[in-house]
Amino acid sequence: MAAWSIEKSLELYGIPEWGAGLFGINQEGNLVIKPTGTEQAIDLKSLINEIIERGIDPPLLLRFPDVLERRMAKLAGVFEEVFTEYDYKGRYRGVFPIKVNQERHMLETYLGFAVKHHMGLEVGSKPELLVALALLDDSEALLICNGYKDAGYIEAALLSHLLGRQTVLVIEKKSEVETIIEVSRRLKIRPRLGIRAKLSRRSSGRWSHSSGDLSKFGLSPHDILWVVDRLKEEDLLDCLNLLHFHIGSQINAIRVFKEALREATRMYVELFRLGAPMGLFDVGGGLGVDYDGSRTSRTSSINYNEREYASDVVSAIKSACEKADIDHPDIVTESGRALATHHTVLVFDVLGAEGPPLDAQDPEIKDDDHELLVEMRDLLALLRTGKGHLQEAWNDALQWREQGLQSFNLGLIDLKQRAALEVLFWKAMAIIHETVRDQPYIPQDMKALERLLARNSYCNLSLFQSLPDSWSIGQRFPIVPIQRLDEQPMDRTILVDLTCDSDGRIDHFINRYEEKDALEIHALTPGERYFLAVPFVGAYQEVLGALHNLFGDTNAVHITISPEGPKIDRILEGDSVVEVLNYVLYSRKMLVVRLREACEANIRAQRITPALAKRLMRTFSDTLDGYTYLQHHL
Ligand SMILES: *Cc1c(COP(=O)(O)O)cnc(C)c1O
Numbered sequence: 001m002a003a004w005s006i007e008k009s010l011e012l013y014g015i016p017e018w019g020a021g022l023f024g025i026n027q028e029g030n031l032v033i034k035p036t037g038t039e040q041a042i043d044l045k046s047l048i049n050e051i052i053e054r055g056i057d058p059p060l061l062l063r064f065p066d067v068l069e070r071r072m073a074k075l076a077g078v079f080e081e082v083f084t085e086y087d088y089k090g091r092y093r094g095v096f097p098i099k100v101n102q103e104r105h106m107l108e109t110y111l112g113f114a115v116k117h118h119m120g121l122e123v124g125s126k127p128e129l130l131v132a133l134a135l136l137d138d139s140e141a142l143l144i145c146n147g148y149k150d151a152g153y154i155e156a157a158l159l160s161h162l163l164g165r166q167t168v169l170v171i172e173k174k175s176e177v178e179t180i181i182e183v184s185r186r187l188k189i190r191p192r193l194g195i196r197a198k199l200s201r202r203s204s205g206r207w208s209h210s211s212g213d214l215s216k217f218g219l220s221p222h223d224i225l226w227v228v229d230r231l232k233e234e235d236l237l238d239c240l241n242l243l244h245f246h247i248g249s250q251i252n253a254i255r256v257f258k259e260a261l262r263e264a265t266r267m268y269v270e271l272f273r274l275g276a277p278m279g280l281f282d283v284g285g286g287l288g289v290d291y292d293g294s295r296t297s298r299t300s301s302i303n304y305n306e307r308e309y310a311s312d313v314v315s316a317i318k319s320a321c322e323k324a325d326i327d328h329p330d331i332v333t334e335s336g337r338a339l340a341t342h343h344t345v346l347v348f349d350v351l352g353a354e355g356p357p358l359d360a361q362d363p364e365i366k367d368d369d370h371e372l373l374v375e376m377r378d379l380l381a382l383l384r385t386g387k388g389h390l391q392e393a394w395n396d397a398l399q400w401r402e403q404g405l406q407s408f409n410l411g412l413i414d415l416k417q418r419a420a421l422e423v424l425f426w427k428a429m430a431i432i433h434e435t436v437r438d439q440p441y442i443p444q445d446m447k448a449l450e451r452l453l454a455r456n457s458y459c460n461l462s463l464f465q466s467l468p469d470s471w472s473i474g475q476r477f478p479i480v481p482i483q484r485l486d487e488q489p490m491d492r493t494i495l496v497d498l499t500c501d502s503d504g505r506i507d508h509f510i511n512r513y514e515e516k517d518a519l520e521i522h523a524l525t526p527g528e529r530y531f532l533a534v535p536f537v538g539a540y541q542e543v544l545g546a547l548h549n550l551f552g553d554t555n556a557v558h559i560t561i562s563p564e565g566p567k568i569d570r571i572l573e574g575d576s577v578v579e580v581l582n583y584v585l586y587s588r589k590m591l592v593v594r595l596r597e598a599c600e601a602n603i604r605a606q607r608i609t610p611a612l613a614k615r616l617m618r619t620f621s622d623t624l625d626g627y628t629y630l631q632h633h634l
Contacts, residue, residue, distance in 0.1 A: 004488035012489070012520060013480045014512055017293025020342060022067065023535060029486030031533055033345065035066035035561050042559065042566045044482040048347055048531055051557055056571055058531060059348040059461040059629055060555040063538070065109045065569075067343035072110070075287075075335060076117040078310040086314050090281075090328040095144050097122040097285055098131060100336030100539045105558065105570065110339075111135055120166070122146060122334045126153050133160050142332060143167040144282065146196065146244070149176050151183055158189040168280070170194035170244050174223050181234050193231070194242030194282065195224055195271070199263045218245065224267075228274050240276035242332070243268045246284030249337060253297040254304035257286070257312055265320030272326050282332035283313055289341045291536055292476055292510035300476040300510065306338070337539040344538035346554075347482065348461040350521065350530045351630065353493060355455030356426035363420035370413055372400050376424040383431040390432055394446060397432075401425045429453060450492070451507070454518035457493040459532070460630050462551035463504045464497075467534065468544040471503055476510045482531045484522045492518035495532075498629065499549040529632070552580040552628040578624040588624055595620055 006025045010016055015023050024041060026032050032041035048058065072094075079092035096110055098121055114120070120141030121132040132143050133156060143165055145157050154176075160167045169191050171177060184191050198218030219227060231237040247260045261283070272278045287309055288302035297303045313331060321328055365377040379396060382388040404421040407413045413421075433449040436442050461467075469475035481489065494517075497504035509516040524530050545553070552575025560569050578588045599613040608616075 004486065006486050008488070009485040014293050014478070014510060015480065017295075017512060018290060018478045018510065018535075019293070020290075022342065023480075025485045029484055031480055031482040031485065033064065033067075033535075035064040035070075035559075037070060040561055040565075042561075044345070044347070044533060045531070047559065047566065048482065051568065051571075054568075054571065056555050056557065056573070057627060057629070057631055058555075059346065059466060060557055060574075061466075061537070061542070062345045062347060063106065063109075063556060063558045064343050064345075064560070065113075065558060066561050068106075068109055068340065068538075069113045071339045071342055072113050072117060072119060074306060075333065075339060076119065078306045079314070079331065079333075082307070082310040082314045085311075086318055088314050088318055088328055090317075090330045093118065093120070093142050093280070093330045093332045095120040095122040095142050095332060095334055096339055097124070097334050097336040098128045099124055099543070101340045102128065102131065102543055105572070106340070106538075107131070107135060109558075111138075114138065114141065120144070122336075126150075126156075129153060129156060133163075133165070136165070139164045139166065141166065142280075144194070144242075144244070144332065144334065145169045146172060146246075148172060149179065151179050154180055154183045154191075155187065158184060158187050158191055161189055161192070166192070168192045168194050168242050170196050170242065170282075171219065171227060172196045172217060174219070174226060177227055177230050181230070181236065184236070190236070191239050192241055193236070193239045194244050194280070195219060195227060195240065196244045196246070197224065197264060197267050199245050199247065199260050224271070225274075228271070228276065232275065237275050238277055240271065241278055242280035242282055243271060243278065244282035244284060244332075246334065247286055249286055250288040250299070250302075251286040252288055252299060252302050254302075254308055254312060257283075257309065258316070261313065261316035265316050268317075268329070269320055269324040269326065272324070279327075279329050280332055281317055281329040282334065285334040285336050285338075287333070287335040287338035289337055289536065289539075291478065292512075293478070294510075294512055299474075339539075341536045341539040344536075344542075346461075346466055346534040346537045346541075347531050348459050348466075348534075349630075349632070350495075350524065350532060351458045351460055353455040353457045353491065353524065355491075355493075356429070356453060357423050358426055358430050358453075360423045362427070363423055365420065365424075370407070370417055372404050372407065372413070373417060373421055373424070376400050376421055376428070380424050380428045380431075383428055390435060390446075391443065393428065394432055397425055397428045426453075450517045451494075453492070454507075455491055455493040456496050456505075457491075457521065459495050459497055461497050461554075462499050462548060462629075463506070464499060464501070464548035465545040465551050466554055467506075467537065467541055468546065469540060470506055472544075474508070476508060476515070477534050477536055478510055479506070479519060479532055479534050481521055482533045484530075487522055489520040489522045491521050491523050493521055494518055498551060501548060504548075547580060547583060550577075550580045550584070550628060552576070554629070555627070575628060576625050577628055580628055581624075591624070592617070592621065 009025055021037055022033055024032050026043055030043045030045040032043050034041045076092055115138055118140040120143055121136050122144040123129045123132050124147030136143055157167045157169050180191055196218040198220050245264050268281055290302050291300040294301045365373045379393055383393055404418060408418045433453055436446050463471045494507040509519045555574040556572040558570040560567050602608045603610055603613055
């Protein structure tokens with residue numbers, strides 16, 4: 001076997017493909033992140049050790065504000081470049097949709113960098129609007145208000161004009177128009193309005209249902225004309241500035257944007273012709289992320305880059321406007337995923353692994369043992385000589401195993417015999433797998449071996465809390481060990497989480513060509529912790545996370561690059577057990593009182609001593625204050 005190398009790990013895990021220039025492996029064989037894109041690399045293994053020394057345990061989220069800043073600069077930058085190339089006269093006015101990651105520190109970090117490009121916020125509900133009103137303080141940045149609106153929402157948005165905010169109310173439903181007219185008349189504040197168009201063209205990808213004629217959002221051509229007429233009647237048509245559409249998230253094919261833009265630019269021109277001043281063209285979100293590095297139109301990838309996206313947007317708008325002889329509008333993007341995804345990495349422990357008993361010793365089978373055992377023993381011996389017909393061996397082994405189960409159920413073989421049969425069976429399967437693995441053609445039924453022989457690695461995390469999209473929509477994320485990458489990983493495994501839910505597992509893994517059914521990891525070394533990283537979890541995962549099995553928010557740590565090297569900026573402790581219990585209405589007091597009553601009753605009945613009762617109360621209380629995940633006391 002050729003010696004393993006860091007280069008082989010890079011290739012095996014596809015790091016150069018999906019890494020977006022952010023990830024690499026250092027000489028120690030540890031995964032590194034380069035948040036500023038320069039050679040300054042943070043060794044994730046050392047970083048995790050430093051964090052653990054401070055008493056903060058995985059699972060945890062590592063947030064790298066420098067990465068967020070670079071993503072913002074990238075998006076604003078490609079638009080500026082393309083503007084120059086096309087001699088485009090409008091400005092770039094990006095906004096970040098809060099729903100993608102509402103976490104306060106994340107949003108404050110965003111707003112800190114946003115001033116430079118005058119980027120703003122997009123909101124879709126009252127709570128989001130209130131956050132944006134309080135935090136966004138840049139008179140040149142837009143605050144785009146989407147979502148369904150009631151009078152309170154509209155009133156807050158209109159009054160914010162008096163603070164110099166550039167708030168735009170985007171009309172999503174006909175019924176909102178009357179409320180806007182009414183509130184605006186009452187407050188004597190003229191609104192700044194947009195229209196969300198329902199485009200006919202259905203997009204592709206996972207969220208195709210959020211576009212097309214049947215989508216939940218936006219106004220049909222007929223509704224748009226009605227809105228224009230109503231606004232004209234109320235002398236408000238000169239408040240209509242913006243056209244908005246949003247064709248779904250993670251748009252995997254550039255063609256989809258092109259088609260949407262064709263329809264939307266026509267719509268923009270028509271609205272201008274009907275007398276609206278317009279001036280803002282809002283292309284919504286949807287700019288995707290290449291999670292698997294394949295650069296294809298798979299759902300976890302995209303077949304274009306930011307630059308091509310910007311080119312398509314700008315050229316489509318420019319040519320439509322010039323044809324109609326109207327000014328180039330400012331361009332608004334609502335990219336959320338493309339901005340927020342890259343800056344967060346999830347890290348968790350692998351606690352242990354279980355799998356078929358391949359390491360067990362060969363059971364001793366004598367010729368007068370049960371015939372199933374003898375047959376299986378001989379089959380294994382034959383396979384070990386490299387002879388034996390594989391398909392026949394496969395069929396026989398499966399049949400004998402099945403018969404073994406029946407014999408056990410009928411009381412014809414005992415538990416020891418059944419266990420011996422299993423050991424022989426799995427060893428035979430492993431040999432068959434080794435043999436067919438590298439063949440160009442693998443018989444269909446034997447393909448299942450990859451999955452059958454994979455081990456289950458138990459991970460200190462809840463998918464429902466930390467990777468909800470992996471569970472709910474089968475979203476793929478890259479997953480890499482953060483250590484020992486100079487060593488060949490010999491185990492193939494699927495990942496299972498701490499929840500008592502059989503859905504709490506990851507059994508598909510990214511790969512350049514066909515997806516993998518198992519992930520290669522290193523055999524655990526007793527007494528040494530082993531960590532896996534899941535990059536690209538900064539968009540949607542945190543807030544969609546759920547309290548399944550009452551596993552709470554994980555710890556989070558912010559790391560920035562300073563001239564002296566990486567700096568741990570901020571540590572945010574995750575939920576304690578008692579905090580999670582509060583969400584479901586159990587108070588600490590009530591739980592402690594109930595357990596104390598039980599202790600007292602049992603002390604009286606002399607089933608527990610006062611000393612042990614005291615100890616139980618202390619453990620109970622410490623656990624209430626502790627982390628919901630498994631804690632190491634190494
Ligand atoms: C969710 C959403 C976005 C963000 O989409 P991404 O795919 O994350 O860029 C933008 N605009 C609207 C209206 C949305 O609902």
